[in-house]
Amino acid sequence: MDIETVVIAGSGPAGLTAAIYAARAGLKPLVLEGLTPGGQLTVSETVENYPGFPDSLSGSELMSRFRKQAERFDVRFQRGSIQEISRIENQYNLRIKNNTTRTKSLIIATGAQARRLNVPGEKVFYGRGISGCVTCDGAFFKDKKVIVVGGGNTAMHNALYLTRFAKKITILHRRTRFKADIYEVEKAKKSTEIEWMVPWVITDITGDETLKGITARNIETGEICTLECDGIFVAIGHQPKTEVFSSIVKTNQDGYIIVAPNSTVTTAPGIFACGDVCDPVYRQAAVAVGHGCMAAMDAQEYLTREE
């Protein structure tokens, strides 16, 4: 069996930065792309806060540039995700589909997946009115009424993007404060097509063949209301994709991988974590890039020490 020097699980900003640094260090990294090549950023219509791109660009475009840069240094890419991991002395066996790959070190950069609302009706109407991707599905909502759930930058971007299609957009958020940058909230507030429901949560989603409406509850007053709508775009944050690793590295109660302070070193020797899998606070592409760089350098140091 061939033994990899470093396998990088994930192909978002953290994973691809780790790959670029590891490749330039001569570690010949293998990147496992995961279910969504390019990571969560690929569903963002506009990225305006990533330095170096003053005119903004789409998340897909940004990630294709990351990949192009990684390819320039002969990073190898493989489709799929790690389904099982086990330790064999100082190395790790990774089961990827029906194959097993052995590696001396592993960088976990699997990112996070979009949170679901977990309310009745959500599963039934996903793809029939509920979506997590405005760039993919926004055009289906021409002249329709839609609700954007969330209070972060993504929710604001989604609402503004949907003004191209929908006749009415309601931003529904569970808090009166927004996590989004003030700049983004102000932009959304300037739009006459956007209405606001705060602090409300959706408690039920109803419809027949397609979504027809929601029931919502006011967090402060307990008031219940029903609202007709044709679509719901969910942007309520993410949860780390760490389930498969939880038996081998320590995670916190929310599933984030615990790393040593100011490093990407996990509780398992030779395994490093970077990006949203270990960042419950910032969760930004720019932060993930820094983490990815750190992980590659930490892995390089570990491998040198082990030799």
Place this chain on the structure above:
Amino acid sequence: MLLTNLKHLETKNAAESLVHCNENVMICCGRMGPMCVPVYEIMEELQPRYPHVVFADMEFDTKDAAFIKNLPECRSFMGLPFTVYFKNGKAVHSTSSIQTEDQITTILNNVFTEKYK
């Protein structure tokens, strides 16, 4: 044309011919977007495990994609990709938006069995 290793259906006639000449067909109609690409990749991976099924894609933004879009089974769909499973020329199952490998294999195992003959 979609950048996949699946069979590409570029015309309505090609799609009609495929579903009528093959007992089991799965067609994913989408774009090269984040909700569609994972489904194509899962289909590519499943191809060798399901030799009795023809896996194909069709570009959503073409006139001939009406073959999929206008199916009654897709009437309520509002999420890419539109995926349709055909048995002996008849659409027997369909899904809208991204699906996991588990969801797809469950459907394949379910619909391409004797009970739909």
